[in-house]
Amino acid sequence: MSDTLLNHRIRLASRPHGEPTAENFQHDAVAVAAPGDGQVLLRTRYLSLDPYVRGRMSDAPSYAAPMEVGDVIVGATVSEVVESEAEGYSPGDVVLSYGGWQEYSVEPATRLRRLDPDAAPVTTALGVLGMPGFTAYAGLRAIGKPQPGETLVVAAATGPVGSAVGQIARIQGARAVGIAGGERKTAHLHELGFDEALDHRAPDLPGRLAAAAPDGIDVYFENVGGPVFAAVLPLLNTFARVPVCGLAATYNATGLPEGPDRSAALMGAVLAKSLTLRGFIQTEFAPAMFEDFLREMTGWIASGQVRWTEDITDGLEHAPDAFVGMLRGENFGKAIIHVS
Amino acid sequence: MSDTLLNHRIRLASRPHGEPTAENFQHDAVAVAAPGDGQVLLRTRYLSLDPYVRGRMSDAPSYAAPMEVGDVIVGATVSEVVESEAEGYSPGDVVLSYGGWQEYSVEPATRLRRLDPDAAPVTTALGVLGMPGFTAYAGLRAIGKPQPGETLVVAAATGPVGSAVGQIARIQGARAVGIAGGERKTAHLHELGFDEALDHRAPDLPGRLAAAAPDGIDVYFENVGGPVFAAVLPLLNTFARVPVCGLAATYNATGLPEGPDRSAALMGAVLAKSLTLRGFIQTEFAPAMFEDFLREMTGWIASGQVRWTEDITDGLEHAPDAFVGMLRGENFGKAIIHVS
Numbered sequence: 001m002s003d004t005l006l007n008h009r010i011r012l013a014s015r016p017h018g019e020p021t022a023e024n025f026q027h028d029a030v031a032v033a034a035p036g037d038g039q040v041l042l043r044t045r046y047l048s049l050d051p052y053v054r055g056r057m058s059d060a061p062s063y064a065a066p067m068e069v070g071d072v073i074v075g076a077t078v079s080e081v082v083e084s085e086a087e088g089y090s091p092g093d094v095v096l097s098y099g100g101w102q103e104y105s106v107e108p109a110t111r112l113r114r115l116d117p118d119a120a121p122v123t124t125a126l127g128v129l130g131m132p133g134f135t136a137y138a139g140l141r142a143i144g145k146p147q148p149g150e151t152l153v154v155a156a157a158t159g160p161v162g163s164a165v166g167q168i169a170r171i172q173g174a175r176a177v178g179i180a181g182g183e184r185k186t187a188h189l190h191e192l193g194f195d196e197a198l199d200h201r202a203p204d205l206p207g208r209l210a211a212a213a214p215d216g217i218d219v220y221f222e223n224v225g226g227p228v229f230a231a232v233l234p235l236l237n238t239f240a241r242v243p244v245c246g247l248a249a250t251y252n253a254t255g256l257p258e259g260p261d262r263s264a265a266l267m268g269a270v271l272a273k274s275l276t277l278r279g280f281i282q283t284e285f286a287p288a289m290f291e292d293f294l295r296e297m298t299g300w301i302a303s304g305q306v307r308w309t310e311d312i313t314d315g316l317e318h319a320p321d322a323f324v325g326m327l328r329g330e331n332f333g334k335a336i337i338h339v340s
Numbered sequence: 341m342s343d344t345l346l347n348h349r350i351r352l353a354s355r356p357h358g359e360p361t362a363e364n365f366q367h368d369a370v371a372v373a374a375p376g377d378g379q380v381l382l383r384t385r386y387l388s389l390d391p392y393v394r395g396r397m398s399d400a401p402s403y404a405a406p407m408e409v410g411d412v413i414v415g416a417t418v419s420e421v422v423e424s425e426a427e428g429y430s431p432g433d434v435v436l437s438y439g440g441w442q443e444y445s446v447e448p449a450t451r452l453r454r455l456d457p458d459a460a461p462v463t464t465a466l467g468v469l470g471m472p473g474f475t476a477y478a479g480l481r482a483i484g485k486p487q488p489g490e491t492l493v494v495a496a497a498t499g500p501v502g503s504a505v506g507q508i509a510r511i512q513g514a515r516a517v518g519i520a521g522g523e524r525k526t527a528h529l530h531e532l533g534f535d536e537a538l539d540h541r542a543p544d545l546p547g548r549l550a551a552a553a554p555d556g557i558d559v560y561f562e563n564v565g566g567p568v569f570a571a572v573l574p575l576l577n578t579f580a581r582v583p584v585c586g587l588a589a590t591y592n593a594t595g596l597p598e599g600p601d602r603s604a605a606l607m608g609a610v611l612a613k614s615l616t617l618r619g620f621i622q623t624e625f626a627p628a629m630f631e632d633f634l635r636e637m638t639g640w641i642a643s644g645q646v647r648w649t650e651d652i653t654d655g656l657e658h659a660p661d662a663f664v665g666m667l668r669g670e671n672f673g674k675a676i677i678h679v680s
Binding site: 222225226229244245246250253255256257258259260261262263264266267268269270272273274275276277278279280281284 | 586593595597605610612613
């Protein structure tokens with residue numbers, strides 16, 4: 001079977017300088033490989049687009065090794081078993097994999113997580129019940145620790161991390177202030193139950209944020225950086241916690257912003273307000289917390305306490321444009337490519 | 341008795357702009373006040389000079405309310421009871437107080453801690469067995485958490501906080517790299533048992549620091565800021581901890597440094613290396629840890645595992661010059677004024 005199929009894929013053609021362009025992506029097709037012992041051949045159904053992938057396209061030092069030029073672009077996938085040489089997997093099984101930007105992939109069975117299509121829509125394994133949802137859960141549980149009556153702020157709040165952050169914080173009794181781009185998104189934040197929703201494209205974000213957080217900010221869940229963080233910093237309360245899981249606003253930056261140098265002022269605020277800034281990648285907390293997350297989040301979804309939104313684009317060939325759009329904040333909800 | 345005595349004191353005449361100058365300090369003398377019920381009259385024997393006092397001379401927002409112009413400059417003191425209207429205190433008792441820059445003060449007995457001159461030199465209550473030593477102890481225990489084999493870096497390492505940080509870290513099995521200004525100080529760091537001692541005045545601190553920390557830096561105990569932090573940041577390991585208890589290099593700053601703006605790069609490092617930056621004031625941890633500190637540190641002093649150095653200046657009138665010198669790093673060990 002695998003001899004007769006072509007695998008269309010998208011590879012890193014060159015490293016982007018600033019925002020990725022079409023020439024950074026190379027589309028090609030190769031023969032589908034056959035699974036070896038203990039492996040399965042997977043057909044990609046859904047591909048997750050995530051901001052961290054922009055970092056892996058660069059060769060600047062980061063928490064994950066960069067892709068090499070020529071590599072298939074990385075990404076989590078919901079895939080279907082086509083052919084199995086692994087015990088326990090049969091054709092038709094649906095799994096969470098890390099197949100990347102291609103139609104087919106061969107994976108060892110040890111790297112798969114089986115999905116139950118009857119328990120929840122399988123695409124949730126890429127969003128609210130997957131890495132983004134767990135990022136929200138773990139960052140709050142391990143670092144942010146919102147307390148009843150405290151105020152939490154999160155940006156990119158209609159995105160898969162931000163929307164989970166705000167909704168979990170509210171379940172835990174905190175006030176949730178969401179920041180997003182445009183009226184359609186802020187309206188959606190109100191539907192999700194956020195206490196306040198601010199449009200970062202409207203004028204005077206600092207003033208509106210101060211009004212939305214009259215008792216100051218106790219938790220700022222940092223996933224964007226840039227002007228939002230600048231508006232948040234003066235409002236942070238003593239002992240505020242800042243889990244840092246992403247800096248999407250800076251991922252396409254090609255150099256340091258112009259001065260003055262605010263890093264000393266940032267450290268001054270850390271000292272003066274006994275702040276906690278803590279960067280994290282969700283994998284750090286998965287061994288201790290992932291099972292709890294699946295149990296709790298599945299319950300919150302079932303009860304309607306946590307809702308999610310998906311932004312699904314049809315066709316692998318549109319992945320580059322959808323990816324760049326996501327980095328610009330043009331997606332509305334979890335960005336997913338429907339591959340097949 | 342208190343009717344016949346003059347209390348020489350030094351008050352805040354005006355707020356400094358940059359480094360304090362003589363005109364910011366007003367010397368005067370007033371009649372010594374009499375203690376009321378529950379109070380004692382104290383004569384200051386030793387006055388502690390500490391960098392945080394520079395912050396309280398300004399009216400910029402900070403963790404402590406600023407002094408008002410006209411206030412006696414604040415500071416911890418080792419004082420002797422001259423007259424007591426409080427049960428349990430008698431003339432001749434030696435106490436830790438917060439008498440400030442003056443020869444006499446009246447304090448409620450509830451704000452005093454009795455010192456035992458036979459247990460340790462009383463001046464240690466201002467340094468290794470006092471606030472600076474506890475700052476080192478609590479910052480390491482609550483935040484820095486040096487593990488055996490890890491590398492810790494601390495600047496101002498011959499100062500009362502830094503020298504305790506390095507010595508405690510070594511007791512806990514970590515390598516200690518100390519940074520100080522000048523050869524006399526780096527030689528002293530070797531005497532204290534630091535594994536490496538670097539002179540920040542010599543060229544190429546970043547290169548020498550990288551050589552002194554070949555496995556990277558796991559704990560950076562931040563008490564100075566400025567160029568040392570810039571040299572440390574690229575060397576921090578994944579999951580490194582940065583307790584931030586002071587930024588002495590910036591206390592006299594009159595504005596933001598010139599660009600580029602490195603704050604985004606700092607946040608990028610926090611994310612990429614899962615760093616923890618945590619500001620703290622030692623009072624946060626005193627209820628939970630101060631008794632443990634006194635017990636452990638007293639033991640380490642008795643065993644010779646922790647040593648300390650004092651830089652004692654005679655005469656209250658020299659406090660302003662000694663204070664400015666300390667902010668410049670001209671002191672060698674804990675800066676103390678011998679008042680009487």
